[in-house]
Amino acid sequence: MNRNNSSRGRQTGNSSNPRNKKQFKNRKPNKPIASNKAKEETGTRLNKFIANAGICSRREADTYIEHGSVTVNGNLVTEMGYKVQPGDEVRFDGSLISLEQKRYILLNKPKNYITTMEDDRGRKTVMELVGNATKERIYPVGRLDRNTTGLLLFTNDGELAKKLTHPKHNVRKLYHASLDKKLSLSDLDKLRGDVVIEGKRVFIDAVSYVEGEKKTEVGIEIHSGRNRIVRKIFDNFGYHVTKLDRVIFAGLTKKNLPRGRYRELTQQEINNLKML
Numbered sequence: 001m002n003r004n005n006s007s008r009g010r011q012t013g014n015s016s017n018p019r020n021k022k023q024f025k026n027r028k029p030n031k032p033i034a035s036n037k038a039k040e041e042t043g044t045r046l047n048k049f050i051a052n053a054g055i056c057s058r059r060e061a062d063t064y065i066e067h068g069s070v071t072v073n074g075n076l077v078t079e080m081g082y083k084v085q086p087g088d089e090v091r092f093d094g095s096l097i098s099l100e101q102k103r104y105i106l107l108n109k110p111k112n113y114i115t116t117m118e119d120d121r122g123r124k125t126v127m128e129l130v131g132n133a134t135k136e137r138i139y140p141v142g143r144l145d146r147n148t149t150g151l152l153l154f155t156n157d158g159e160l161a162k163k164l165t166h167p168k169h170n171v172r173k174l175y176h177a178s179l180d181k182k183l184s185l186s187d188l189d190k191l192r193g194d195v196v197i198e199g200k201r202v203f204i205d206a207v208s209y210v211e212g213e214k215k216t217e218v219g220i221e222i223h224s225g226r227n228r229i230v231r232k233i234f235d236n237f238g239y240h241v242t243k244l245d246r247v248i249f250a251g252l253t254k255k256n257l258p259r260g261r262y263r264e265l266t267q268q269e270i271n272n273l274k275m276l
Contacts, residue, residue: 043083046070049090053097054137054156069093103134104265104273105154108257115143115152130154130262141165145228150175150246151254154262160273164250165225169276172205174221174248175230180240182215187237191220197232204233221248250276 044052047061050070055061062080064070070077071091072084084090090097109115113124117139126140138154141161155161164171191207202224210217220230231241247254251272257263265273 043085046072046077046082046084046090047080049084049099050092050097051158052099052102053090053092054100054102054139054158055092055097056158057162058159060158060162064092100136100156102157103136103138103155104157104160104270105130105133105138105262106252106257106265107152107154107262108254108259109144109149109152110260111147111149114146115140126152126154129260133262133264142225143227144246145231148244148246149259150244151249151252152246153249153252163276164273167223167225170205170223171250171276172221172248173223173246173250174219176210176243176245176247177218177220177230177234177241178243179216179218179234180242183209183218183239187239188218190237191233195233195236197226197229197236200226202226202229202233 046065047058050056050061050064051058056064061070065080065082066078068076068078069092072082073089107126107130109126109129113126113129115126117125117127119125123146126144130138133154136156138156139161141153141155142165144150144152153164163169188207188209191204194201194203196202202222204220204222206219206221208219209215210219220233222229222233226232230244234241252265252269
C-alpha cells in the first residue's frame with residue numbers, strides 16, 4: 001500500500017510528463033522578493049559619502065575606512081563598497097558628519113595672511129576673510145604664502161579640491177612676479193621648459209615679460225603645487241621676488257574682485273572646474 005502511494009507520488013512529480021511541462025510553462029512567475037543586496041544598491045558608497053561631506057577625496061576615504069576611522073550607526077565599518085542608507089549616522093574619528101551643500105568661494109587674498117585654518121602664533125589667517133561666506137565649513141584649495149597675493153579657492157568639495165591640487169591634471173596657475181632687477185633675455189630663455197629646483201624637476205608652462213611693463217615684471221605659468229615654488233625658481237637664477245600675485249587659477253580670474261574680497265563661483269564656473 002505504501003509502496004504504491006510512493007510510486008504514484010514519484011510519477012506525479014516526474015518532469016518527463018508532458019502535461020507537467022505544459023503546466024509549469026504556463027505558470028506566472030512569482031514577484032521577486034526584495035533582498036538586502038537590492039536595498040543596499042539604493043544607498044551611497046561610504047567613501048563617496050565621506051568625500052561629499054567635504055572631509056577628503058574618495059581615495060583618501062578608502063584608507064581611513066580601512067584603518068578603522070569610520071563608524072555607521074555605532075558600528076565600525078572597514079568594508080570597501082559599504083553603502084550608507086538614508087538616516088544612517090556616520091561618524092569620522094568620532095565626529096558626526098553629514099552631506100552638506102557644496103560651496104565654492106573665490107578670494108582675492110591680500111598680503112600678511114597665511115593659508116591655514118588656524119594659527120597658534122596668533123597670525124592672521126585667510127579663514128578670517130571668508131568666515132562669513134557660508135555656514136558650511138570650507139577649506140582652502142592649495143596654498144599661497146603669507147606675502148603672496150591673488151586668487152585662492154575655498155570649498156567643502158573634497159573630490160574637486162584633490163583634483164585641483166594634483167599636478168597630473170595640469171591646472172593652470174598664472175603669476176605676476178615683480179623682481180629686484182631686470183630679468184635678462186638669456187635667463188628668460190633658461191626658464192622656458194624644465195628647471196631643477198632642490199633636486200627635483202619643475203616644468204614651467206610659459207614665461208614672458210609683462211607687456212607694457214619694465215623687465216622686472218614677469219608672468220610665469222606653472223602647474224606645480226610645491227610650496228613657494230615660484231619664489232624658489234627665481235631665487236635659483238639669482239633674482240629675488242619682491243611681489244607675487246596669482247592672477248589666474250584653473251581658468252578663474254580676478255575680474256571685478258577687489259583685493260581682500262570674495263565671491264561665490266557661478267554654476268558655469270563650477271561646471272568648468274569639474275570638467276578639467
